Amino acid sequence: MDELNQAPMVRDLRLSGRGVERILRCKVLQSPLAGVSDKIFRALVRRWAPDALLFTEMVNATSLELGHGRGKVEELSEETGPIGVQLFDHRPEAMADAARRAEAAGAFLIDINMGCPVRKIARKGGGSGLIRDPDLACRIVETVASAVRVPVTVKTRLGWCNQPQHEGSRDAAVAWCRQLESAGATLLTLHGRTREQRFSGSADWEAIAAVKQALSIPVIANGDVNSPEAARRCLEKTGADGVMVGRGTMGAPWLVGQIDAALSGRAIPLTPGPRERLMLASEQLQALVESRGDHGLLIARKHMSWTCTGFTGASQFRQKLMRAPTPDQALTLLQEQQEQLA
16 A cells, blocks of 8 residues: 555646636546436545546436436536536437536536447447447537537447457557547546446456557546556556546445545545444435435445445345335344444
8 A cells, every 4th residue: 555655646637628627636536327326425435535526327318308317417516526427328419408408507527428338228329339330429529519618528448349458459449539539528538348348357458558648638547446556557557647436436435535545645545344334324325215215225225235244244234134124124224233343
């Protein structure tokens, strides 16, 4: 850990939109996570990472158009710190309209998802499906960038097909990312896997390095960044301007702050112990129930299954917790387990 504190990264990233400049003071970004990175989760991440760029869950442009997804962006004004809105769709004008709505709601920037590997999204031409239609992808970037004043960024993958560690595939990744830059993207977050790989195998950090060397806009590395040590190795390997942390934060909202501290040369916050994790699980459950009613328990179950770890009998406890039929019974179980660990 001491070695991580010896070479701090202090250079701010400046992103210029069409009249609005945004400054990123933290080089660690929290990835948009569908069904996870809601307002309550973001508040927990923010506790350890006050300056980090966080994101809403991925928002369907059509849902904003119809009114279904507005709750995901209309709460931004109630939060502190920079929060980007990530949009997905395959229709340029719909994306532009959604971007204008998100900007009006207070989005720090607009991010366009061109990396989601989920079949039902890619099949309709959104997410990673845009990798197979670069002309449409570029039209979307151009249209969105012309519609808003804040910076427009893109999150994508190395390509569609699975050709890891292949020189030709890296050249294709560079060409793809150059097109996005030329279309008006002011920052690119690149996951070091193809769509076909989804989350299997290892992220190709060397391919990210090749893209970084070829682009003039900032490049954020994504994939297999799940600890301060991994973040440092990733930056050394890729030369990227920062890292984005995704699945590693599920059940670990402190991870973004730990990585930020390590890269900034500050003392790394301690990982919460089992009792502290149970307290966080209780807090998150209560907040979700207050926000969503009894449905909050259903949402909280996955978070509690990730968070309630690290003590003898944790597996059996989680099974019992998942079967709790009401929020009150779940909270009672959490309180009793905390008392046992006291």
